[in-house]
Every structure is written in structure tokens, then in C-alpha cells.
Amino acid sequence: MLTLTDNASTIVKTLVDQNLSSDDAGLRFSQEGPDSGGLTVTTAEQAVPGDAVVEQDGAKVYLDQTAAVALGDQVLDAAVDESGSVQFSLLPSAPQAV
Template sequence: MLTLTDNASAIVTTLVSRQTDAPDAGLRIHSTEAQGPEGGARLAVLVAADPEPQDQVVEVAGTRLFLDESAAAALDDKILDAGVDDEGSVSFAVTPQVA
């Protein structure tokens, strides 16, 4: 199952709380039409008030992520990290979990 670093959890929580006050809101990670450089799915994020009916919901220490089917499969054994640059732009990184 997807896990989050402490940075990612804090950043996702901040993003969600700044964009909506819906009590069940979270960050939705979903696949896009375009493919990545190696032909894999490209993923996009957006703040959502509720998950879509088919989304997998991942909750870690109060941080909620909604993953569509492709994102759930692609991120199943990964770690999500996040950072904020000097200009306030958020970036996400996905790394493999160490067994």
C-alpha cells in the first residue's frame, strides 16, 4: 500500500485545508490520457471534496488520498514524498518502498 513521508503528509494536509473546508476532502491522484516517457501512466493531482465511487481511499494520520484504479496500481508499493521550493511550488516524488 502507498505510504507517505512526514513531509508529504504535512504538505497534502496543508494543500487540502487551504482549498476546501469539506470534512472528508483529500488529494485525488488520478491517471491522465498522456503516457509517461516509458509508456507508463502519467498521474495528476487535485484537491477533491470527496472520492470518486471507484477510488481507493488511503488515510495516513488524518491525511486522505483518493487513488483512481490506475494510480492505485502504479503506487501500490511506493512512497510518496513532497517538497516546496523557494517560490512556493509543490512537487511530488514517488520512490520504491524498501522491503
């Protein structure tokens, strides 16, 4: 399942708090269209039925079925660039010791 870095958790919470006031609000990753390989990121009042829910350090991320598969074992990181834009990046998850 997708995990978030500390930076990503902080930025997700900040984006959601700036745009929505619901306790269930989060950031939602979904497929742009049936023929698109890209994902759209939007703020959402709540999860849509069928969404996978990732909650970490108070940040909520909702993944539609396509995003859940695509981001399955990844680590979401985020940063704010010089112009104030949020940049998300994906890192492979670290292998776990057995």
C-alpha cells in the same frame, strides 16, 4: 498500498485545508486520459466510487484504479521548492523484515 512520508502528510493536509473545507476532502491522483501515462493531482471533496483511499496522519489521498496500480508499493514524499511550488516524488518502499 501507497504510504506517505511525514512531509507528504503535512503538505497534503495543508493543500487540502487551503482549498476545501470538507472533512472528507483529500488529494486525488488520477490518470490524465486513456492514452496518457501521466497522473493528475487535484484536490477533491471526497473519493470517487472505485477510488482506493489512503489515510495517514490525518492526510487523505484518493487513487483512481490506474493510480492505485501505478503507486501500489511506493512511498509518496513532498517538498516545497524555493518558488513555493509543491514537488511530489515517489520512493520505493523499504523491504519489510520477515
